[in-house]
Amino acid sequence: MRKTEYPEPIRQLIAQLRQMPGVGPRSAERIALWIIRSRNDHPEQITNAITAARQAVRPCARCGFFATEELCDICADATRAADQLCVVEQATDILPLEKTSAFRGHYHSLGGRISPLDHVAPEDLRIKELIARVEAEKFSEVIFALAADVEGEATTNYLVELLKPTGVTLSRIAHGLPAGGGLESADELTLYQALSGRRQL
Amino acid sequence: MLSDLQLRNVRCFAALSVELGPGFTFFIGANGEGKTSILEGACVLLRLQSQRTSSLAPVVKFGEKSFAVSGRWRSHVMEFRYSALRRRIVFDHAEQRNAQEYLRLGRVVSFANTDIELIRGGSEPRRRYLDFLGSQIDATYRPTLRAYERALRSRNALLKSAQPRPRELAAYDQPLVEHGERLGVSRAILAQRIAPIAAAVHREIAGAEESLSLRLARGNERDFRADLANSRSQELRLRQTVVGPHRDDLELLVDGKPAAQFASEGQQRTAALALKLAQARLFENEEGAPPLLLIDDIFGELDPNRRGALLRNLPAKSQKLVTATLLPSRDIADARVFELRDRQIYRA
Ligand SMILES: [Zn+2]
Numbered sequence: 426m427r428k429t430e431y432p433e434p435i436r437q438l439i440a441q442l443r444q445m446p447g448v449g450p451r452s453a454e455r456i457a458l459w460i461i462r463s464r465n466d467h468p469e470q471i472t473n474a475i476t477a478a479r480q481a482v483r484p485c486a487r488c489g490f491f492a493t494e495e496l497c498d499i500c501a502d503a504t505r506a507a508d509q510l511c512v513v514e515q516a517t518d519i520l521p522l523e524k525t526s527a528f529r530g531h532y533h534s535l536g537g538r539i540s541p542l543d544h545v546a547p548e549d550l551r552i553k554e555l556i557a558r559v560e561a562e563k564f565s566e567v568i569f570a571l572a573a574d575v576e577g578e579a580t581t582n583y584l585v586e587l588l589k590p591t592g593v594t595l596s597r598i599a600h601g602l603p604a605g606g607g608l609e610s611a612d613e614l615t616l617y618q619a620l621s622g623r624r625q626l
Numbered sequence: 627m628l629s630d631l632q633l634r635n636v637r638c639f640a641a642l643s644v645e646l647g648p649g650f651t652f653f654i655g656a657n658g659e660g661k662t663s664i665l666e667g668a669c670v671l672l673r674l675q676s677q678r679t680s681s682l683a684p685v686v687k688f689g690e691k692s693f694a695v696s697g698r699w700r701s702h703v704m705e706f707r708y709s710a711l712r713r714r715i716v717f718d719h720a721e722q723r724n725a726q727e728y729l730r731l732g733r734v735v736s737f738a739n740t741d742i743e744l745i746r747g748g749s750e751p752r753r754r755y756l757d758f759l760g761s762q763i764d765a766t767y768r769p770t771l772r773a774y775e776r777a778l779r780s781r782n783a784l785l786k787s788a789q790p791r792p793r794e795l796a797a798y799d800q801p802l803v804e805h806g807e808r809l810g811v812s813r814a815i816l817a818q819r820i821a822p823i824a825a826a827v828h829r830e831i832a833g834a835e836e837s838l839s840l841r842l843a844r845g846n847e848r849d850f851r852a853d854l855a856n857s858r859s860q861e862l863r864l865r866q867t868v869v870g871p872h873r874d875d876l877e878l879l880v881d882g883k884p885a886a887q888f889a890s891e892g893q894q895r896t897a898a899l900a901l902k903l904a905q906a907r908l909f910e911n912e913e914g915a916p917p918l919l920l921i922d923d924i925f926g927e928l929d930p931n932r933r934g935a936l937l938r939n940l941p942a943k944s945q946k947l948v949t950a951t952l953l954p955s956r957d958i959a960d961a962r963v964f965e966l967r968d969r970q971i972y973r974a
Contacts (some may be wrong), residue, residue, distance in 0.1 A: 457738075466735055539794065539797065540780070541780045541781075541784050541787075541794075542776070542779055542780055542781035542783055546794075547794065572774070574776075575773050575777045575798075575801045575805075576776075576780070576781065578800060578801045578804075578901075579777075579780070579797040579798045580797065581799070582796070582797040582799075582800050583794065583796075583797035586793060586796065586797070587793075591830060606737045
């Protein structure tokens with residue numbers, strides 16, 4: 426006897442939903458059934474929100490954070506300290522640092538870190554853009570806030586050597602960020618202490 | 627002690643559950659019945675690593691995606707689940723975010739037929755011996771080793787690229803040197819601590835006419851950073867990092883001569899046994915529970931003298947899990963015996 430399954434469109438929907446991070450087979454099935462059985466237009470609202478967000482959001486031309494204009498809210502904010510720059514691995518590292526209120530300057534996201542084992546080389550990252558900014562924007566301090574693991578350390582070293590000739594003060598956040606975890610998994614207090622306890626290089 | 631042990635999808639076992647004795651527990655069966663896999667399950671449960679392989683991937687039963695081991699260790703429930711994508715460490719039903727606390731609970735010493743490789747094999751088994759020891763007495767040892775290995779593999783990947791770029795290499799020098807120096811110092815201290823114990827145990831087994839001494843031969847000069855800089859042209863030619871703790875070795879001398887070349891097979895077996903017994907004795911002198919001893923198929927290899935010496939020198943308070951093809955000795959009191967037949971386990 427043939428095993429009864431959901432009709433093809435539902436199976437397709439479940440398969441699509443499973444592509445999302447953190448969605449396993451059970452949750453994909455529950456979401457799919459909720460979408461199918463909804464009596465209001467909430468599922469359509471989600472469809473529209475996805476389309477709108479995909480069209481409106483792009484990386485900030487200057488720092489790489491999420492933006493809807495050419496510049497993000499942080500880069501466009503004239504009240505922020507224009508002489509400090511904080512370098513992070515990912516755009517998603519910026520909000521956790523912002524929450525600590527320990528830093529009021531500008532950011533630069535590299536879009537990753539140098540990792541020969543993952544085939545990520547310096548030219549795959551926004552390093553040229555970083556150098557151009559440091560030369561043009563006259564920062565008094567550049568702070569490195571990369572992860573405290575091997576790749577984070579190596580990438581910081583690489584950038585420090587590149588930026589030394591510019592004469593700008595270089596510092597890195599104090600250790601204590603979870604190794605390998607990156608900024609995302611650190612709590613606010615740890616980040617605050619790491620930022621305020623930074624040391625000059 | 628480990629009062630019970632459960633395996634799921636470990637090597638040849640889909641599911642296995644066994645209650646262990648406080649002293650000797652024997653697993654008797656023909657080769658290929660999976661006796662060693664039971665010992666491996668116990669080792670993975672307590673140490674999150676196998677005594678047989680450096681990766682846990684081969685522990686997963688063929689055709690499966692994950693394995694699980696669990697058991698009761700001194701009234702606590704320990705559990706570890708492994709798949710290629712995820713590792714879960716559970717202690718008393720609470721998932722642990724990192725392994726450090728969990729790894730403080732139980733320690734293991736493994737005796738196997740292949741221990742003779744410690745004496746006559748290349749340097750790798752001797753580094754593994756030190757690493758297995760170090761990660762059980764110093765919580766920072768394993769993270770340091772992992773970081774060093776990652777820096778080393780990264781650097782070697784750069785050296786193997788078509789045009790190694792000095793600036794990228796230099797960026798990896800610092801983590802390599804930093805973690806490498808810490809690892810080298812830890813290993814040197816370990817060797818210093820284990821040397822007198824190994825010498826004493828060896829004397830007890832072999833008698834006063836024979837002596838065992840050991841020391842760490844470092845894989846780099848005292849100033850690792852300078853040594854690395856000096857080796858640059860050589861590493862560009864060989865396309866790999868040529869100095870550092872990955873070249874460390876444990877120098878073993880029997881009666882003042884290198885054991886690999888000059889000792890007889892019997893002497894080599896005695897020296898290997900002394901190294902493992904020294905590990906057990908070192909743990910015994912440390913705080914915490916006595917180590918769990920895994921004794922894998924070595925009784926058949928040892929002559930009656932060495933077998934007696936082994937039994938006399940095993941830490942009395944330690945729990946011992948022993949595999950053999952035949953029940954080796956009737957003079958062991960309070961032994962619990964299991965038989966393995968057709969991948970099933972029977973209490974004898
Ligand atoms: Zn921006």
